[in-house]
Amino acid sequence: MHYISTRGQTEAMGFKQAVMTGLAPDGGLLIPETIPSVSTQKLKAWESKSFIELAKEILSLYIDDIPPVQLKQLVDEAYAAFDIPEVIAMTSVEELQVLELFHGPTLAFKDIALQFLGRLFQHILEVEKGHLNILAATSGDTGSAAIAGVSGLSNIDIFVMYPKGKISNLQELQMTAAPAENVHCLAVQGSFDDCQNIMKSLFGDIGFKERYHLGAVNSVNWARILAQIVYYAFASLKFNGSNPPSFVIPTGNFGNIFAGIIAKKMGFPIDKLILATNENDILARFFNSGRYSRGQVHYTLSPAMDIQVASNFERFLYYAMGSDSERLCRFMENFAKEGTATMDSYETGTILATSITNNETRTAMRAVYKNNGYVADPHTAVGLSAAGRFSVIGQKICLSTAHPAKFPETVDSVLGENLVSHERLNKLKGLESRSITVNADQDLIAKYIVDNCRA
Ligand SMILES: *Cc1c(COP(=O)(O)O)cnc(C)c1O
Numbered sequence: 001m002h003y004i005s006t007r008g009q010t011e012a013m014g015f016k017q018a019v020m021t022g023l024a025p026d027g028g029l030l031i032p033e034t035i036p037s038v039s040t041q042k043l044k045a046w047e048s049k050s051f052i053e054l055a056k057e058i059l060s061l062y063i064d065d066i067p068p069v070q071l072k073q074l075v076d077e078a079y080a081a082f083d084i085p086e087v088i089a090m091t092s093v094e095e096l097q098v099l100e101l102f103h104g105p106t107l108a109f110k111d112i113a114l115q116f117l118g119r120l121f122q123h124i125l126e127v128e129k130g131h132l133n134i135l136a137a138t139s140g141d142t143g144s145a146a147i148a149g150v151s152g153l154s155n156i157d158i159f160v161m162y163p164k165g166k167i168s169n170l171q172e173l174q175m176t177a178a179p180a181e182n183v184h185c186l187a188v189q190g191s192f193d194d195c196q197n198i199m200k201s202l203f204g205d206i207g208f209k210e211r212y213h214l215g216a217v218n219s220v221n222w223a224r225i226l227a228q229i230v231y232y233a234f235a236s237l238k239f240n241g242s243n244p245p246s247f248v249i250p251t252g253n254f255g256n257i258f259a260g261i262i263a264k265k266m267g268f269p270i271d272k273l274i275l276a277t278n279e280n281d282i283l284a285r286f287f288n289s290g291r292y293s294r295g296q297v298h299y300t301l302s303p304a305m306d307i308q309v310a311s312n313f314e315r316f317l318y319y320a321m322g323s324d325s326e327r328l329c330r331f332m333e334n335f336a337k338e339g340t341a342t343m344d345s346y347e348t349g350t351i352l353a354t355s356i357t358n359n360e361t362r363t364a365m366r367a368v369y370k371n372n373g374y375v376a377d378p379h380t381a382v383g384l385s386a387a388g389r390f391s392v393i394g395q396k397i398c399l400s401t402a403h404p405a406k407f408p409e410t411v412d413s414v415l416g417e418n419l420v421s422h423e424r425l426n427k428l429k430g431l432e433s434r435s436i437t438v439n440a441d442q443d444l445i446a447k448y449i450v451d452n453c454r455a
Pocket of ligand 1: 110219251254255380
């Protein structure tokens with residue numbers, strides 16, 4: 001399988017190189033040259049597979065430059081780190097199925113991809129005897145999940161930028177409490193979008209990127225999307241009744257939902273994908289109007305989705321534009337220049353989109369708690385609230401993206417004190433925290449990397 005760039009100016013490369021490259025040198029995102037389609041027979045045969053077995057099947061369709069035995073071992077090791085052997089869990093809440101993706105080491109869905117990606121990096125570096133400097137921007141959960149995937153490794157340094165004061169205390173502590181020597185946390189005075197911009201522009205400086213072997217763990221990295229396809233596939237096969245199921249996805253950077261789009265393209269039985277944003281509604285506005293236009297960032301109860309410019313949206317646009325890189329480049333250029341761009345003649349088709357306010361988030365949290373005794377984290381609640389707005393014919397499956405104990409301030413104030421906790425989070429309290437505060441300045445951050453990376 002070869003990987004190409006959405007912008008069409010990068011030579012095709014194999015999977016391992018795509019993983020190490022992160023963002024394509026032409027500024028685009030890497031995607032597989034073709035999307036493998038799965039036959040009806042195979043779908044039938046896969047219905048009874050466990051999550052881990054299905055992961056091995058799906059990953060091997062996209063990865064042909066790692067020997068199968070080793071690939072399977074990487075998958076086994078990644079998911080052995082989870083709290084439950086099934087990796088993911090399902091709960092019914094009234095007529096909805098809630099798919100809990102947060103049973104990994106840092107209690108957010110990001111672990112599903114990042115436990116695998118961390119091991120993948122390690123495997124590739126061992127073979128190539130290299131050193132990697134991971135540069136990440138986080139809206140709260142990617143940072144800790146990426147750190148959990150690579151902490152303590154001698155051939156990787158990880159630099160994580162997060163918006164200072166804009167993530168929850170526990171999210172911050174999960175990164176900064178007693179970090180290993182290879183972990184470098186930067187509290188940036190700005191928004192997540194500022195962090196993501198700095199990351200993208202340092203990746204765009206090809207000289208710098210190559211000299212310092214920059215690697216990406218954000219969902220610009222194709223391996224993130226790939227690993228996330230598995231839970232859509234798994235749940236779609238489980239709930240494929242007389243009609244295929246639909247998914248509801250709380251969305252920030254469009255990474256989670258994009259994996260669902262690929263699962264559907266592969267042939268898994270999926271009807272609609274319901275996109276739920278918080279008050280940062282740029283994506284909801286696009287899907288309802290065709291106009292993509294940047295707004296002011298709002299700080300909400302679901303901080304991991306306080307994002308204006310979603311990097312994976314470019315992958316979606318590429319396919320929506322009939323794989324026409326030139327047309328995509330014009331759209332992205334327009335957007336970069338004007339802060340707005342329009343896509344004519346677009347059929348939304350499988351994606352239904354809406355945005356949810358803070359008040360609606362609280363209402364959804366209270367309703368599922370009162371009626372079902374279920375404590376949803378505020379990101380999941382955005383999805384639960386959106387689920388009520390659309391009727392679909394098959395089973396509706398809401399993705400639950402974080403453990404509620406990660407957001408005690410919100411859960412306590414909305415539902416009452418001491419309803420949720422998690423042992424791993426309790427242990428963080430009181431540990432010494434290490435991070436540095438920096439301005440949202442690309443040159444300063446580049447210098448920090450140069451001064452602190454170990455190779
Ligand atoms: C990252 C995150 C999201 C948004 O996922 P995207 O892939 O950015 O759309 C939603 N909920 C939680 C808890 C997250 O950490």
